Amino acid sequence: MFKKMAQVMVACLFFCSLTAVFAGGVDSGNGYWLKNDLQFGFYDQSFLSPNIPVPPRPLFWKAKHKVDSAYFFLYQRLLYHTQKYFSVYVGADVAPLRYKGTTNMAFAAFLAIHLYLFRVHGFSPYINYSIAGPTILQKSRWGGSHFSNSFVFQDMIGAGISLMPNVPLAFGFNVIHYSNGDIFPKNSGLQIPFEMWLSYSF
Numbered sequence: 001m002f003k004k005m006a007q008v009m010v011a012c013l014f015f016c017s018l019t020a021v022f023a024g025g026v027d028s029g030n031g032y033w034l035k036n037d038l039q040f041g042f043y044d045q046s047f048l049s050p051n052i053p054v055p056p057r058p059l060f061w062k063a064k065h066k067v068d069s070a071y072f073f074l075y076q077r078l079l080y081h082t083q084k085y086f087s088v089y090v091g092a093d094v095a096p097l098r099y100k101g102t103t104n105m106a107f108a109a110f111l112a113i114h115l116y117l118f119r120v121h122g123f124s125p126y127i128n129y130s131i132a133g134p135t136i137l138q139k140s141r142w143g144g145s146h147f148s149n150s151f152v153f154q155d156m157i158g159a160g161i162s163l164m165p166n167v168p169l170a171f172g173f174n175v176i177h178y179s180n181g182d183i184f185p186k187n188s189g190l191q192i193p194f195e196m197w198l199s200y201s202f
Contacts (some may be wrong), residue, residue, distance in 0.1 A: 041197030063189030
């Protein structure tokens with residue numbers, strides 16, 4: 001088990017190192033853009049409701065199973081941006097997921113877009129969206145349920161507020177969905193209903 005986890009982590013690090021090479025030419029000189037982003041998020045149903053509504057299909061999907069709690073560790077690298085309002089990131093994340101007293105690990109790679117609603121120094125709200133990020137789960141059976149297989153896809157939608165260029169921080173929330181996209185027979189899916197996060201850019 002640990003050997004497999006180590007292999008996945010090495011693959012994620014290799015993926016991120018490649019993105020650093022391809023993104024080396026990004027111009028981030030206007031103060032709104034920094035190339036690297038580290039993010040930490042969490043969810044716990046003891047004080048956040050698991051029944052938060054999500055956007056309708058085909059924009060996003062619902063899942064039969066919802067985690068009891070989760071932590072989310074994310075790194076993303078800026079690939080492309082316009083002057084102010086649109087950007088594309090590539091990255092990887094690791095998420096320990098808790099469900100019915102058992103823990104599972106998710107390792108994912110993804111592409112994400114950020115669309116800014118407006119730009120004010122120190123307050124820039126945006127919508128972020130990522131779909132079909134390839135993901136490896138440590139377990140396909142956990143919490144007494146067989147909800148999918150070990151290879152799934154990660155979908156993520158949310159919103160944030162950037163404090164750039166005054167402070168290299170942002171905060172916000174995501175809804176995160178894991179499923180195999182119906183390419184395998186069993187696909188009840190799994191969801192993090194409302195992940196709150198804080199990020200640091202450099």
